[in-house]
Amino acid sequence: MHAKSPAATDYRRVSDPDALATALLAGERRALARAITLAESTRDDHRRIAEAVIDKVLPRTGKAIRLGITGTPGVGKSTFIEAFGRYLTAAGKRVAVLAVDPSSALSGGSILGDKTRMEELARDPAAFIRPSPAGRTLGGVARRTREAMLLAEAAGFDVVIIETVGVGQSETAVAEMVDLFLLLLAPGGGDELQGIKRGIMEIADLVVVNKADGDLLPAARLAATEYGSALRLMRAKLAFWRPRVLLASALNRDGLDAVWRSVEDFRKAAEAEGELGRRRAQQANTWLWGEIREGLTAAFRAYPAVARALPEIERRVAAGQLNPAAAARELLKRFQK
Numbered sequence: 315m316h317a318k319s320p321a322a323t324d325y326r327r328v329s330d331p332d333a334l335a336t337a338l339l340a341g342e343r344r345a346l347a348r349a350i351t352l353a354e355s356t357r358d359d360h361r362r363i364a365e366a367v368i369d370k371v372l373p374r375t376g377k378a379i380r381l382g383i384t385g386t387p388g389v390g391k392s393t394f395i396e397a398f399g400r401y402l403t404a405a406g407k408r409v410a411v412l413a414v415d416p417s418s419a420l421s422g423g424s425i426l427g428d429k430t431r432m433e434e435l436a437r438d439p440a441a442f443i444r445p446s447p448a449g450r451t452l453g454g455v456a457r458r459t460r461e462a463m464l465l466a467e468a469a470g471f472d473v474v475i476i477e478t479v480g481v482g483q484s485e486t487a488v489a490e491m492v493d494l495f496l497l498l499l500a501p502g503g504g505d506e507l508q509g510i511k512r513g514i515m516e517i518a519d520l521v522v523v524n525k526a527d528g529d530l531l532p533a534a535r536l537a538a539t540e541y542g543s544a545l546r547l548m549r550a551k552l553a554f555w556r557p558r559v560l561l562a563s564a565l566n567r568d569g570l571d572a573v574w575r576s577v578e579d580f581r582k583a584a585e586a587e588g589e590l591g592r593r594r595a596q597q598a599n600t601w602l603w604g605e606i607r608e609g610l611t612a613a614f615r616a617y618p619a620v621a622r623a624l625p626e627i628e629r630r631v632a633a634g635q636l637n638p639a640a641a642a643r644e645l646l647k648r649f650q651k
């Protein structure tokens with residue numbers, strides 16, 4: 315498939331937006347990897363190239379199904395994504411897997427870093443796996459993941475899976491960039507034991523109880539029933555969709571087609587209602603304002619008259635000597651001059 319010409323190019327060095335965009339649109343995975351690396355870079359010149367590439371390919375984005383997957387450590391995310399990813403590529407789809415994990419910068423590790431559990435998918439020519447970008451803020455990590463998602467779509471991936479660990483704030487960030495959100499659970503334990511926050515249940519469009527195999531099968535069935543009742547008691551997030559609870563075994567690769575059918579049902583229902591377009595328009599607006607906030611904050615901090623006064627003002631606010639609202643007004647006045 316990747317015959318002569320792409321192999322002749324070392325995309326790790328390519329910095330011409332036109333060349334990168336062309337190769338990316340042709341589905342060249344190394345060009346995609348390079349474009350994402352540039353988007354993740356902290357260097358301004360790199361980011362400018364990435365932005366130019368994104369500008370060029372933007373009309374070719376938006377066709378993929380964007381799927382968020384979350385679950386607490388050990389529930390089987392890696393195993394499930396490998397199994398589900400292989401199921402999809404066997405069905406002729408191209409699958410990109412990205413991760414949002416702001417904690418990885420601190421721990422040094424990264425979800426999806428454990429390639430061991432996704433060996434097959436990592437070697438699959440129809441799949442593309444990218445670990446979470448390093449970054450100190452969730453905002454920064456989320457922005458880079460959004461850009462990686464657009465780039466992957468332009469490169470022709472039909473399904474973009476965004477993985478996150480179901481323990482922090484990252485689910486909300488992921489919910490703001492996907493079409494549907496899948497919560498992976500393990501049998502038994504109850505939600506407290508599984509460390510699941512109610513808020514995560516509320517944003518789930520699909521709940522999959524994994525490990526429904528062997529000795530765990532009865533417990534998985536019970537958990538599915540319990541979560542089904544819990545979901546029925548919550549107010550519906552969407553008028554056109556009732557969250558579903560499914561059973562699966564990532565290990566035995568069971569139940570994957572039912573998961574995919576639900577994803578497709580969701581998408582069809584959302585499209586019929588015009589909801590998919592609305593959701594994405596809303597997400598684009600949220601993204602726009604996130605960027606504006608980040609850009610303004612950076613400009614504000616760098617502004618000399620602000621930068622000079624900031625340490626002392628922050629100190630006095632912290633010491634309770636200065637009202638934060640008044641302090642902010644004072645700093646904003648300096649910025650506006």
Ligand SMILES: Nc1nc2c(ncn2[C@@H]2O[C@H](COP(=O)(O)OP(=O)(O)OP(=O)(O)O)[C@@H](O)[C@H]2O)c(=O)[nH]1
Binds near residue numbers: 428
């Ligand atoms: N019985 C059974 N075990 C499973 C299944 N899926 C995953 N496991 C096992 O559960 C353990 C954790 O699986 P992972 O896929 O690494 O889970 P994870 O959610 O990616 O974990 P973290 O990356 O630590 O967050 C492994 O020992 C898997 O073999 C399943 O469907 N059935």
Ligand SMILES: [Mg+2]
Binds near residue numbers: 391393425426
């Ligand atoms: Mg994992």
